[in-house]
Amino acid sequence: MAVMNDEFIDLILSIVAEIPEGKVATYGLIAKLAGYDKNARLVGKVLSNASLYGDYPCHRIVNGSGRLVVGWDAQAQLLEAEEVYLKENGNVDLKKYLWTI
Numbered sequence: 685m686a687v688m689n690d691e692f693i694d695l696i697l698s699i700v701a702e703i704p705e706g707k708v709a710t711y712g713l714i715a716k717l718a719g720y721d722k723n724a725r726l727v728g729k730v731l732s733n734a735s736l737y738g739d740y741p742c743h744r745i746v747n748g749s750g751r752l753v754v755g756w757d758a759q760a761q762l763l764e765a766e767e768v769y770l771k772e773n774g775n776v777d778l779k780k781y782l783w784t785i
Contacts, residue, residue, distance in 0.1 A: 686720040688729065696730045697737055703744045705766045707783035708776050710748050717785070724748075744768075744783075750775035 686692050695718050703709050711724035711731075720726070727745075734740045743762040746752055752759045752774065760770060768781050 686723040709783045
């Protein structure tokens with residue numbers, strides 16, 4: 685299990701920084717890439733405080749269904765500016781926009 689310390693935070697933010705414009709990743713994918721498959725919620729916690737550490741493209745992170753962050757209205761606008769368009773249900777089409785490494 686991951687521990688929320690500076691090393692973990694740096695690892696998560698370094699992965700998020702690699703997501704290219706026009707692509708998205710899921711909390712689960714970030715957790716898996718960090719080596720902590722079962723810690724998607726902890727990834728979300730790190731990202732909720734990311735602005736304390738610098739400027740990261742956290743708008744490119746969605747849940748496993750492509751759903752955006754509840755209450756963060758600017759996320760959709762930021763994604764659309766990168767030509768990531770939402771489906772009719774308001775979710776990102778992960779088949780089209782998911783970042784693959």
